[in-house]
Amino acid sequence: MAHASDGHVLEFKLPDLGEGLTEAEIVRWLVEVGDVVAVDQPVVEVETAKAMVEVPCPYGGVVTARFGEEGTELPVGAPLVTVTVGGGGAAADGPARDSGTDAGAAGTPVAGTPAAAAAAETSPAAETKAEGSGNVLVGYGTSEAPARRRRVRPGHQAATGASGRANGRVRGAGAVDGPVRTAEPADGPVPVISPLVRRLARQHDLDLRELTGSGPDGLILRADVEYALRAAAAQGGRTADPEAGTGRVPDAAPAAVSSAPRSDGTRVPLKGVRGAVADKLSRSRREIPDATCWVDADATELMRARTAMNASGGPKISLVALLARICTAALARFPELNSTVDTDAREIVRLDRVHLGFAAQTDRGLVVPVVRDAQTRDAEALTAEFARLTEAARAGRLTPGELTGGTFTLNNYGVFGVDGSTPIINHPEAAMLGVGRIVPKPWVHEGELAVRQVVQLSLTFDHRVCDGGTAGGFLRYVADCVEQPAVLLRTL
Incomplete structure (x- = not known):
């Protein structure tokens, strides 16, 4: 080294x-x-x-x-x-x-x-x-x-x-x-959402300290830089083309170039976190023959159980931690879904430990932090680890080790206000559980129509590791635990 x-x-x-x-x-x-x-x-x-x-x-x-x-x-x-x-x-x-x-x-x-x-x-x-x-x-x-x-x-x-x-x-x-001079001491680095934004400003000779960021805590976004470039271009001083290397309008452009069709879109390099996500999703779609099944579940009792836990004192238990605990119990019953496929050896490798990934949306894009040995943690420990990893993800301080090695992913897309999804499996894992929003809906409960807290659950799985019966059994067990949390007592 x-x-x-x-x-x-x-x-x-x-x-x-x-x-x-x-x-x-x-x-x-x-x-x-x-x-x-x-x-x-x-x-x-x-x-x-x-x-x-x-x-x-x-x-x-x-x-x-x-x-x-x-x-x-x-x-x-x-x-x-x-x-x-x-x-x-x-x-x-x-x-x-x-x-x-x-x-x-x-x-x-x-x-x-x-x-x-x-x-x-x-x-x-x-x-x-x-x-x-x-x-x-x-x-x-x-x-x-x-x-x-x-x-x-x-x-x-x-x-x-x-x-x-x-x-x-x-x-x-x-x-x-321009004149050569000694720099005055700076006030520290300008907060930008990505090095790409810093590079774009540098290419166009734009001082980031003159901008006011529209992101959280004044964070300068790419849109802020592009707006400043368009404003400068309107004044005739610079070009708003993000691809221009110097940020200056050339003195004379060839007729062939000026008459050629030009796209008004903005090109964003696929690199960094976004590039890694693109490569991984493309590989997953290319290699994994995935299928999705879903079910609606009555989450009323799960929400009541969480309320009772948090009312008893001690650290608060998050909903995602309870869902994670249900996942680990379901994977113990259906280990086929906690596996990976070795394509070179043409073997399915079933894994003994559950390293549970969870999708987290940040200013830098989608990341999937991993909770190590999730099968050994209770709801309180899972809550603390989810909170720690989420905070690190938002601050951009996750280590490579905290972003790799997952064996199963929990995707709570309900936080975006949607009911269902058919996500792409996080390669090289074999399955992903999706959780939609929990909303009041009409539901037949004990033979009568009632308003209940209903959630849609979906399971996207690699059809090479199991058939629909196994996937359906896993999803049905998860739904049963959501509807009747006491089912989990069998595995505690």
Whole structure:
């Protein structure tokens, strides 16, 4: 994962972040060149196809170089930072790498080396001399640390600071658009819903700090950036095309291009969480011959039982926890549905433990956190774990391990106000239980028409692992437990 460039400078590479993840996108640097870091201190926040992850560095010392700017995708194994350990200082060890290479490329540092960091504390006369020789001084600082200056050699792109912006946009070899100055300390990273939004703003030279986000707590959404670009385009200053690389209207466009038909739609890259979901659902639909059965159930007694539990004191029990407890009891009776198919060996693998996934909608898209060993947890423990994972999902702090390894999924789409659904199975699982909204409906209860709390339950299953009889038996048992919670006493 890392190696020593010499006796003291160690290179830390992007580690393997989970099952099948081969790359990550830098969202925010948590350290600067020259900072002292402790062992296992997070140095960068990255976004993988699974979640947002803070990456800790296994070395303690002085950061001498960073590799890749914010918005850059790095493969697993690419250098992240170099750290000087021992010796009492970074400047004594000399540079770990040449800092004059292109910023953001894998294997090339964004920030300067120890020598460059030491030389950054220059006098005004030295700054004038550097500018006259074609060097570019770029401001570098955040609210957590004093602003530093560093040099970028002529002909190379100016790297961004912790906020993801550079003072002076490099157009060519040593050419800078606008005056070069030192950056003022920023107020911290701008809250955006996705690195894609940050990249879109950067491509169009749009300052995110000038926008007011319409998302929760001022979160800047893609729609906010696109609205700002359209407003700028209406004033004739920029193009509103999200695909434009420079954000500028070209001086002269060829006639063939201007006369060609153009789509008014917006292109959204399938990457990150959305890309991972798309790949998984496509594979599921391609490989799994699924079928769905459903049943209406009278949930009145289940709702009464939950009310009685919560009235007795202690932590409140959530409805999804009771449904999860019913699922684990049903899977113990019908283990065929807690399985996966090994297509290469042409075998059905029945699993002994229930790792229960549940669908959670977040600002970053749909994620499926996993409750490990759900069959060993009671309703109170399940409630606590659901709450913890949901909070982490909304904050984008789920680890890859908390998003993988599920064996069965519970999908409570009733929270969206719908009654039924035929969901796509979460590959490589064999089944998913769907729960619609619970609403008052006319229902024949004990031979008389009454208003009862009714819910629609659906089971989508892999027809390779079982036939309709098994799937129907599972769903009927779940419905019986919903209608008569005392049925669960047999398995407690």
